[in-house]
Amino acid sequence: MSAVRRRRAIALAVARKDLSIEWNSRVLVNQVAPFASIIMVMFAFALDNDGILQRVAPGLVWLATMFSMLVVIQRTFAVESADGALDALRVAGIDPGSIFVGKSMALAVQLFALEALLVAMAVVLYGVEMSVLGLCEAIVTMVVATIGLACVGTLYGGLAAGARGRETLLPLLLLPVVAPVLIGATRATEAAFGSAGTAVSEGWPWIGLLAVFAVLFGAVGTVAFGPLIDE
Amino acid sequence: MDSVIELKGVVAVLGNFPALAGVDLSVERGEIVLLQGPNGAGKTSILRVCAGLMPIERGSGHVLGIDLTTNREAIRSRVGLLGHTNGLYLDLTVKQNIMFWAATVNATRAEVDAAMATMRVDKRLASVQASQLSAGQRRRCALASLIVRRAEVWLLDEPHAGLDAQGRDELDDLLRAAVSAGATVMLASHESERATGLATRIVTIDGGGAR
Amino acid sequence: MASSTGTPATRRLGVVVIAMLATLAMCGLWFSSEDVVQGSTVRIMYVHVPSIWTAYIAFGVTALCSAVYLTGKNRSLAWDRVAGASGEIGVLFVAVSLVTGSMWGRLTWGTYWVWDARLTSTAFLFITYIGYLAVRRLGGTHRQRARRSSVLALLAVLEIPLVHFSVVVWRSLHQEATVANPNAKVELDGLMLFSLFLGLFAFTLLFVWLVLHRQRTLMLEDAFADRGLDAAIVARHKEAEASS
Numbered sequence: 133m134s135a136v137r138r139r140r141a142i143a144l145a146v147a148r149k150d151l152s153i154e155w156n157s158r159v160l161v162n163q164v165a166p167f168a169s170i171i172m173v174m175f176a177f178a179l180d181n182d183g184i185l186q187r188v189a190p191g192l193v194w195l196a197t198m199f200s201m202l203v204v205i206q207r208t209f210a211v212e213s214a215d216g217a218l219d220a221l222r223v224a225g226i227d228p229g230s231i232f233v234g235k236s237m238a239l240a241v242q243l244f245a246l247e248a249l250l251v252a253m254a255v256v257l258y259g260v261e262m263s264v265l266g267l268c269e270a271i272v273t274m275v276v277a278t279i280g281l282a283c284v285g286t287l288y289g290g291l292a293a294g295a296r297g298r299e300t301l302l303p304l305l306l307l308p309v310v311a312p313v314l315i316g317a318t319r320a321t322e323a324a325f326g327s328a329g330t331a332v333s334e335g336w337p338w339i340g341l342l343a344v345f346a347v348l349f350g351a352v353g354t355v356a357f358g359p360l361i362d363e
Numbered sequence: 364m365d366s367v368i369e370l371k372g373v374v375a376v377l378g379n380f381p382a383l384a385g386v387d388l389s390v391e392r393g394e395i396v397l398l399q400g401p402n403g404a405g406k407t408s409i410l411r412v413c414a415g416l417m418p419i420e421r422g423s424g425h426v427l428g429i430d431l432t433t434n435r436e437a438i439r440s441r442v443g444l445l446g447h448t449n450g451l452y453l454d455l456t457v458k459q460n461i462m463f464w465a466a467t468v469n470a471t472r473a474e475v476d477a478a479m480a481t482m483r484v485d486k487r488l489a490s491v492q493a494s495q496l497s498a499g500q501r502r503r504c505a506l507a508s509l510i511v512r513r514a515e516v517w518l519l520d521e522p523h524a525g526l527d528a529q530g531r532d533e534l535d536d537l538l539r540a541a542v543s544a545g546a547t548v549m550l551a552s553h554e555s556e557r558a559t560g561l562a563t564r565i566v567t568i569d570g571g572g573a574r
Numbered sequence: 575m576a577s578s579t580g581t582p583a584t585r586r587l588g589v590v591v592i593a594m595l596a597t598l599a600m601c602g603l604w605f606s607s608e609d610v611v612q613g614s615t616v617r618i619m620y621v622h623v624p625s626i627w628t629a630y631i632a633f634g635v636t637a638l639c640s641a642v643y644l645t646g647k648n649r650s651l652a653w654d655r656v657a658g659a660s661g662e663i664g665v666l667f668v669a670v671s672l673v674t675g676s677m678w679g680r681l682t683w684g685t686y687w688v689w690d691a692r693l694t695s696t697a698f699l700f701i702t703y704i705g706y707l708a709v710r711r712l713g714g715t716h717r718q719r720a721r722r723s724s725v726l727a728l729l730a731v732l733e734i735p736l737v738h739f740s741v742v743v744w745r746s747l748h749q750e751a752t753v754a755n756p757n758a759k760v761e762l763d764g765l766m767l768f769s770l771f772l773g774l775f776a777f778t779l780l781f782v783w784l785v786l787h788r789q790r791t792l793m794l795e796d797a798f799a800d801r802g803l804d805a806a807i808v809a810r811h812k813e814a815e816a817s818s
Contacts, residue, residue, distance in 0.1 A: 138469070145466035149452065149459070156492065157454040211452060215493075215501075220450025223414050224512060225439030226467055287729075291709070291722065301712075305705045305726075308698050309733050312740035319744070341740060352732060359644075359725050362436075374807065376715055381803055384810040418717060420803075570813040 139230040146234025151241060153211055160204065160242050168200040168246055172253045182259065187328055189258040190321035193250045194314050197281070200246050202303055205285045208239055209293035218293065218361065228358030232286055236353065240282035247274045251321075260325050265332050269339075270324035276339055277317040280346035284309050287353040291360040316341040367392050367516055367547045368413055372422035375412050382408035384571035385422065390549055393542055397562035398551040405571040406551035407446065410518040413549065414444035427515065443514025445522060449505035453494035457484055457504045460493055464508040478510035481537060498525030506537070517541060519550040535561045579790035584783065591783050594776035601769040609766075615681040618674050620769050624777035626671035626696065632664030632781060633703065637731045640724035651796065652789075654720035657727060658710050659788035661703055663781055668700045691745045695738040702730050716796055 154160050175192045179185055185192075212218035221231060251270060254260045262270065285306065292302040316338040322328065323335025368390035375383040383405050390396050398406045411417040413426050415435035424431035429438045451460050461484075465475045479489065482503040493501060502525055509517065517538070523531050538548050538561060550562070580588075602620035609616035639657035643649060675693065676686040687693065710723045762770065 141469060142467050145463055148466075149455065149463045152459055153452055153454040156456075211454060214453050215451045216446060216448025217450045217452055219416070219446070219448065220444075220508075221467075223416055223439055223442070223444045223450075224464075224467070225415075225436065225441075291726070301705070301708055304701070304708060308701045308705065308737070309729075311698060312736045315740045315744045337743075341743070345736060348732060348736070352729065356725050356729065359721050362721070376803060381807045381810055384807040418715070420715070571807075571810040 139227055139233075142226060142230035143234040143237065146231050147237040147241075150208060150211075150235060150238030154238075154242060159207055160245070164200055164203050164207070165246065165249055167203060168196050168250055169253060171196040171199060172250065172257060176257060185258040186260060189254045189260045190325055190327055191314075191318045192258075193247070193254050193321060194277075194317050196250050197243065197247055198307065198310060198314060201243060201281060201285055202306065204239065204242055204246070205289040205302065205306075206299050208235060208242075208286075209289050213293055222361065228361060229354040231361075232283075232290070232353050232357035235290075236279075236282045236286045236350070239286055240278050243278045243281055243285075244274060247278060254325075260327075262325060263332065266324040266326060269332055269335050270321060273317055273320040273324060273335065273339055273342065276342040276346055277313050277320075280313050280342055280349055281310060283346060283349040283353045284313075287349065287357055287360065290357055293361070312345050313342060316345070365392055366390060366425075367394075367427055368549065369425040370409070370412070370422070371424070373409075373412060373419050373424050374421035375408055375417045376420050377408070377417075381420075381571055382417075383412065386412075386568075386572055388566060390547060392547050393545070395538060395542055395548045395550070395561055395563045397565045398549065398568050399553065399565055400568035401553065404568045406568050407520050408571075409568065410444060410446070410520055410549065410551060413438075413516070414442050414518050415439045416444065441514065442516040442518055443509040443512055444518040444520075445502075445505055445509060446520045449501045450508070451493040451501060451504060454492065456490050456492050457496070457500075458489040460504060461489075461507050461511060465511050468512055470511045470513075475511055478507045481510060481540075482507040483533065499527055499530050502526060503530065506534070510541075515546055517546055517548045517550075519548065521552055522550055523552065579787045579794070584786050587779065587783050587786070591776065591779045594772065594779065598769065598772050598776050601765065601772060606765045606769045607763060612682055615678060616766075618678040618681075620773045622671055622674040622678060623770060624773035625667045625674065627774055628777045628781045629664045629667035629671060629699070631778060632660045632667060632785075633699070633730070633734075635660040635785070636664060636703075636706075636727050640727035643720060643724045644728070649717075649720075651716055651720055652793070654716075654724060655789045655792040655796070656785065657724065658707075659785045659792055660781075661706055661710070661727070662788060663784050665700065665703045665707060667777075667781070668696065668703070672696060672700060689745065691738070691742040694741045694745075695734070698737045698741075699734060702733060706730060716799075 172192065176185060288302060288306045292299055320335040320338035323330045323332050366389050368388065370386050370388040373383050373386040374381060386409060398409060400406055408417060412419060412424060412431065415431060415438040419432050426438045427441055431438065461475055461479060484503060484507055488500065493504065496504065522534060526534060542548055598620060602617050608614050636657045639653045643653035643657065646653065679688065680686050706723060706726055709726050710719055
């Protein structure tokens with residue numbers, strides 16, 4: 133088996149394993165999704181104005197994504213450290229780059245599901261309306277932004293997990309890094325939602341920014357994950 | 364005889380605490396070495412150093428001919444360390460855990476079945492979530508993963524803990540079988556009367572050093 | 575073991591730095607003229623611009639030393655300590671430039687903060703390196719600290735331009751009046767220009783001076799921890815003898 137195929141097999145095994153864990157435990161469905169939903173409701177309490185809510189809905193969707201993401205990342209590394217499984221993977225000499233790719237893929241799938249829920253909530257709660265083209269753009273935005281978020285999240289989540297119980301560090305490290313995603317994804321989603329009269333076409337350059345972010349951190353994460361989780 | 368493990372004056376630290384304060388140890392192929400000593404003597408640290416997990420601060424160490432001071436990552440795929448934790452995913456079933464490890468090393472279905480049979484993981488047990496298992500069952504599940512991974516050197520930390528009498532005998536049989544198949548075993552235990560029957564050699568550890 | 579972190583060379587450097595800072599204070603506060611538009615508030619520039627300049631140098635040094643640490647053959651911890659010292663001093667100077675900048679902003683724009691691209695990404699720079707310093711304090715062995723923080727410092731090199739770029743595009747696409755660069759408004763005469771360059775030079779030397787001392791302090795801290803290790807090894811041997 134060639135090295136590349138071997139790595140791909142490991143990455144897929146790790147991703148499948150993380151998704152099986154979610155399938156068995158339903159933490160995302162039973163805990164994180166309700167948490168993300170309550171954030172959306174709380175935004176409505178805080179802003180208390182239908183017009184404003186409709187205007188800022190894209191930003192709120194992505195803010196809620198960022199906060200929920202922190203919880204999901206903590207969870208994805210908590211299952212690794214509960215019985216020393218990440219340790220076991222390291223002891224077994226499993227290629228850390230492949231672990232990174234696998235965990236990022238699983239995280240991306242979970243984040244995408246969350247974002248879909250949040251966008252649906254924005255439509256229902258905040259009265260957002262979308263054209264078909266806008267919906268397509270929203271989906272592309274979500275896919276590209278999610279890949280970037282998942283890569284960065286796995287990278288910094290691994291660093292915080294390697295430090296044993298320093299979860300409080302994760303938000304401090306992660307939120308500044310994902311600022312470009314918050315900016316880019318919010319603007320692209322504004323275009324998709326047509327908030328404040330933005331045209332759908334205005335969103336595509338932002339999706340380009342998100343793509344650059346995803347590619348960069350995907351590549352760097354594959355290399356940097358090993359040194360970060362090692363002792 | 365070629366020595367599988369060769370430690371010379373090894374110092375290893377946990378934070379600022381010298382878990383190992385100058386260990387000399389040599390283990391040859393096919394041995395079952397028992398590390399004996401009180402809690403906190405450094406038994407676990409010796410196993411972790413040999414597994415390439417803990418860096419050597421001073422001194423030198425080789426496992427399977429690989430230099431631990433310069434290239435400790437290279438040893439990892441060839442040794443199997445079973446520590447105080449079992450390395451299981453508690454939300455997965457026994458079968459899912461073992462299948463995950465099998466996928467990482469491209470083990471065949473037959474190897475998985477053989478490993479599960481050896482550790483007496485039957486169909487019913489295979490479908491139980493790891494979080495529901497007793498300590499002994501978890502250990503069996505972890506050992507099955509080790510077999511699936513085809514580790515050449517087995518580093519076991521208190522492997523008998525939590526196993527019932529039958530499980531212990533089974534484990535002893537399994538370890539002997541693994542050794543006759545070419546593996547080398549080093550285990551740490553403070554339950555000496557149990558493990559001495561199994562071990563071919565006993566090394567006493569105290570105060571972070573071998574005596 | 576040395577009783578101070580100074581050497582004759584750093585002492586001489588220190589004297590030069592203090593003399594230059596004193597000259598800067600004289601030039602900035604006294605000799606240089608007021609700005610036609612901004613009046614005396616322009617004098618903040620002599621601290622503000624040099625401190626952000628120094629912060630950029632500091633983070634550059636942190637990144638460079640981290641890269642050298644990770645790629646170097648012998649992985650000398652000295653590089654890691656210089657990276658850490660430089661990071662700490664960089665955070666200090668970013669803080670100074672943020673504070674002086676918002677004071678200046680209050681005086682010239684009438685507000686402490688505007689969502690100007692440069693300001694916003696400077697704030698991110700500040701938070702990012704606070705995170706870097708937090709990771710340095712996570713504990714573990716010196717080598718763990720060094721590897722973790724070097725990787726993080728290099729990630730910051732990737733992150734900062736991305737953040738800056740996205741913030742710039744964010745501001746420009748909104749087509750709101752970008753706040754004019756305050757420096758550009760100022761007509762600098764000869765002495766003002768001299769003061770500004772003196773400030774840049776003096777702050778750079780101040781940075782070098784501080785880093786030299788700080789990295790030596792870090793070296794002593796590491797050495798002290800190692801000496802503790804030696805004593806602890808002896809103690810463990812005794813513990814073993816006592817129980818045998």
